[in-house]
Amino acid sequence: MGRPKSATAASALKWLGVSMCMAFAAAGAGRAATKQPGSPPASHALSVQHGKFMLDGKPFQIISGEMHYPRIPREYWRSRLKMAKAMGLNTITSYVFWNAHESTPGVYDFQGQNDLAEFIREAQQEGLYVILRPGPYVCAEWEFGGFPSWLLKDQDIKVRSTDPKFMRPVQRWLHRLGSEVAGLQLARGGNIIAVQVENEYGSFGDDQVYLDGIRRTLVDSGFDKSLLYTSDSADRPGALPDLPVVINFGTGHAKEKFAQLHRWRPDGPSMTGEYWAGWFDHWGAPHHTADASVEAKELAWMLGQGYSVSMYMFHGGTSFGWMNGANWDEDSYQPDVTSYDYDAPLGESGRPSPKYFALRKAIAEATQKAPPPLPEIPSTQAIAGITLNESASLWDNLPTPTMSHELKTMEDLDQAYGDILYRKKVVAETAGELVIDGLHDYAQIYVDGALVGTLDRRLKQNKLAVKLAKGSTLDILVENSGRINFGKELLKERKGILGSVSVKGSALSDWQIYSLPLSNYASLNYSSKPCRQAPCFYRGSFDAAMSGSASADTFLDTTGLTKGFAWLNGHPLGRIWKIGPQRTLYVPGVWLKPKGNQLTVIDLQGAGRPVLNMLKQPILDAKATAALP
Incomplete structure (x- = not known):
């Protein structure tokens, strides 16, 4: 299809x-x-x-x-x-x-x-x-x-x-x-x-x-x-x-x-x-x-x-x-x-x-044939108040970077999914439009650790006004939001930045590039203190009711999170984005345990200590939330 x-x-x-x-x-x-x-x-x-x-x-x-x-x-x-x-x-x-x-x-x-x-x-x-x-x-x-x-x-x-x-x-x-x-x-x-x-x-x-x-x-x-x-x-x-x-x-x-x-x-x-x-x-x-x-x-x-x-x-x-x-x-x-x-x-x-x-x-x-009887339909469950009381800032858990004169894509670094971070030390003061040529797909731009703006390929955004002092650190965190699966465009569907980054028309070079497939989320340096510098990883434990040898299905409500990803007991559940329409992630009951389930999320923009809930039914159209219990 x-x-x-x-x-x-x-x-x-x-x-x-x-x-x-x-x-x-x-x-x-x-x-x-x-x-x-x-x-x-x-x-x-x-x-x-x-x-x-x-x-x-x-x-x-x-x-x-x-x-x-x-x-x-x-x-x-x-x-x-x-x-x-x-x-x-x-x-x-x-x-x-x-x-x-x-x-x-x-x-x-x-x-x-x-x-x-x-x-x-x-x-x-x-x-x-x-x-x-x-x-x-x-x-x-x-x-x-x-x-x-x-x-x-x-x-x-x-x-x-x-x-x-x-x-x-x-x-x-x-x-x-x-x-x-x-x-x-x-x-x-x-x-x-x-x-x-x-x-x-x-x-x-x-x-x-x-x-x-x-x-x-x-x-x-x-x-x-x-x-x-x-x-x-x-x-x-x-x-x-x-x-x-x-x-x-x-x-x-x-x-x-x-x-x-x-x-x-x-x-x-x-x-x-x-x-x-x-x-x-x-x-x-x-x-x-x-x-x-x-x-x-x-x-x-x-x-x-x-x-x-x-x-x-x-x-x-x-x-x-x-x-x-x-x-x-x-x-x-x-x-x-x-x-x-x-x-x-x-x-x-x-x-x-x-x-x-x-x-x-x-x-x-x-x-003119009667179908077999309908199998029994299992119930679902709600789980309230899952506190994600451990956190880790992405900035405190960066891997060893690749040094490169020019920009490289995820594929150049043998990376399939996740994010990629491009870091540049500014050698001379400058101000003007920062332009990303070939943004695939969503970028958060930081100057000296402070988020100064986002660019979204969906919205055909590729430029942002910036002020850069000599010695400042420019960070561009790029998310792979999913490779195109239809038409001629898939022929060039590499991820990261495919072209150049320029300010006031001058291309920037000499980058530190961090490959972030987000596959090591379980081994980060987590703390019991709230995360104050996003992007943040959060994790917490909870119990789930069992019926016989299995637990009922449920749906993770992502309300309160901005944009990111969730894992449950080592299973990657999927993406989170507050713009909807999807506001829940399906949690199969067979992936739950009676005790000590571990839920981990990364939120690219949120900070603090989130508390999440699981619902009995999905929310696939955020406009319909008022009608749901």
């Missing part, structure tokens, strides 16, 4: 106008799936005839919903999948997030919340098929569209192209991914029924050689060529002539968009790969909602036509940590909030919304 508002064809099995078998030979890489009670039989074969899917020779309508394994605590995967089945879905769609699995070149993580193979197996155990979207570009309102930031250390790299500096790590990554999950495809006893090539490439380019390179790499990685397809939301498809195409669109556009799809591929299949069942939020902008009754009516129409549908999102979850992306729309940088609630049928914490029941009813009526 991604959009702002506003010559191997002969060797491939044909999808156009002929039957296409989606099962393939049992040999190949990957762990074999284990047959589970209630799982789809291992002998299934999916084909397309006259624009319709056929499963074992019988008509099969894909009714899918998107949910992303890294956006859901692993302990909750099963309950979310049960909720999908109870809504009437027969398939789950998911992207694969390269930067979550290879944050360091050549080092792979498929453990815990990144255990994609287990996520797929659990879906099979719940009787659900899986559509896999490995990209390598995914968009998804996810940091840098799923690309690892270390790609950008090479100043000349061109992502989403045939550039060998890009394709070599892509091939290495997809081969490793294939060894993990290719064995879970349909003919090997698994439940993966389709695999997407790249993602909405028509919104980015038209390089058929590049697309075919991704297709061939997926096949070489163990994914069967007859399972492959492309998806698009643009007016032209970023497609290969011998692959099927599905179309992506939002509420109210089904009839026109399916007509467009039929012009692209008259012989089918007829499917929307993303039916946008909501929308995502930006900092400083309104919270988005969509009319559930309109969506239910439109879903009923699509299913009544025999079309297949994948809802984006069925369950959005949370872009935990630094994983929120950013949009670029009409020359404007728009960083996304941490919550990926998306106004989806299943809310951020896995609880059904009115939209869930409206769509559940529409699916049941269209298919």
Whole structure:
């Protein structure tokens, strides 16, 4: 998913106008799936005839919903999948997030919340098929569209192209991914029924050689060529002539968009790969909602036509940590909030919304099948008066700097996320406009330790009047607010200061540069005294009520904090910013302990000793706070 508002064809099995078998030979890489009670039989074969899917020779309508394994605590995967089945879905769609699995070149993580193979197996155990979207570009309102930031250390790299500096790590990554999950495809006893090539490439380019390179790499990685397809939301498809195409669109556009799809591929299949069942939020902008009754009516129409549908999102979850992306729309940088609630049928914490029941009813009526009973919905809890009684000033905990004549970006210093500090000793008195060329993304400017102003890329701010005395210290603290995940702008989405800093037109040089990934927050020199010089780290302990072996979910109220980040018991919860619309951070109960939970926050501007609360329900639109208890 991604959009702002506003010559191997002969060797491939044909999808156009002929039957296409989606099962393939049992040999190949990957762990074999284990047959589970209630799982789809291992002998299934999916084909397309006259624009319709056929499963074992019988008509099969894909009714899918998107949910992303890294956006859901692993302990909750099963309950979310049960909720999908109870809504009437027969398939789950998911992207694969390269930067979550290879944050360091050549080092792979498929453990815990990144255990994609287990996520797929659990879906099979719940009787659900899986559509896999490995990209390598995914968009998804996810940091840098799923690309690892270390790609950008090479100043000349061109992502989403045939550039060998890009394709070599892509091939290495997809081969490793294939060894993990290719064995879970349909003919090997698994439940993966389709695999997407790249993602909405028509919104980015038209390089058929590049697309075919991704297709061939997926096949070489163990994914069967007859399972492959492309998806698009643009007016032209970023497609290969011998692959099927599905179309992506939002509420109210089904009839026109399916007509467009039929012009692209008259012989089918007829499917929307993303039916946008909501929308995502930006900092400083309104919270988005969509009319559930309109969506239910439109879903009923699509299913009544025999079309297949994948809802984006069925369950959005949370872009935990630094994983929120950013949009670029009409020359404007728009960083996304941490919550990926998306106004989806299943809310951020896995609880059904009115939209869930409206769509559940529409699916049941269209298919004439009663869905499974709804699982029990756990309660939530409130926790009051969490005093953050220990603090540490950032200024007292700076690491060893890098000395550099010119400015460097985070990527130059092998830093992915967090902040970066540029320090300069002033050699001559001067006054005038300080101009930052290439601010990515939010800067706080200090003179001799005093905050003199802020600059925000969202607001296209890049200059500030300053007075600098000889011998003064100029500090520029820059936050990475999230890398752009959509469009051509992601090609230059490095973080920090990309150009120069000048005062009265004269460029400044000879800097001390401090890399601040904020990963060492637990080992800082904390004190029981209130923090008086922001940015400040705060931490405090609290207890949480337990029900059986687990604690109930809750939501951290960030009222009283300005801008920063929060961690709980070593888990990165996400970003804080008083401009909203998000005012709470989701706290999964499975991340809580009965005693001694440790909450840590950094506030870039606040000072003192904050007291925070946790609420029973989220606040995703700050304007609605008066209506909440």
